[in-house]
Amino acid sequence: MTQQQLALDPGFGGVIVGNIGAIALYAVVGLILMVFGFYAIDWTTPGKLSALVRNGAPNAVIVTASGLVSMALIIVVAIWSAQGKLSEGLLSALIYGIVGIIVQVAAVRLLEWVTRLDIGALIESDRFAPASVVVAAAHVALGLVVGVAII
Template sequence: MYDLITVSSLALEPGFGGNVVRGIGAIALYAVVGLLLMLVGFYAIDLTTPGKLNEMVRAGSPNAVVITAAGLLSMAFIVVVAIYNAAGKLTEGLLLALIFGLVGVIVQVLAVRVLEWATRINIGAILRADQFTPASLVVASAHLGLGLVVAVAIS
């Protein structure tokens, strides 16, 4: 009798395997959407800043690295919240995450550019500088702060 109780308590619910496979598929699909949004976000930052940001980062420009890292983190906030708030069936959730993520990326990039304009920061000069420039922290903070604002707006 004891063995029967032990065996039955270890049995998996019907459909467990299917749920695991669907869950793994959803993770993979959301990861692809997240990666796509992160790439779009990076290239949106790159296209809206003076010079080739990816080249400056590879060359080790300290200010370009700081600003790019903050920009990527801000995009990650937006993507994570867009995915987290994507409810419904898998297809609907993926579409919502993609739509809200793209809108979030666009709003984020525009907001940072407006803030740079309002503060009169010469972002091109900062990015090209060979030495660390404290003003790069202002731009990085703008990325992070506005990324959080946009992410919360998505929720």
């Protein structure tokens, strides 16, 4: 009968510490991009988005949440495509994240023009409007498109 060793491989602790550092750095970049994305949507949309979300305006919450999910998708794909290279992953997440924010803002404005939706009035409404799901779907769809383009 053989005994199993309980010893860890040499360097295990260094790998763990390095990965924790990478997680922290990616989290900071992701948070910065999500905050920037939120304010880009807020700045380009009539009404005060942060106040609407805080007050629970359902359409504002749906549009904001979909924008954040879309941004996270872009960041995740950028990190994954870096294949473990931290500096490349951080830089690509930052670059693709900014491009994704620009594309999303432009696309929502285009969607507003094509569909003749008044997105400002839509997100300010206290009642759920099905059209907010269309805007949310546009955010997520663009996140998918940008994400796949990264690959």
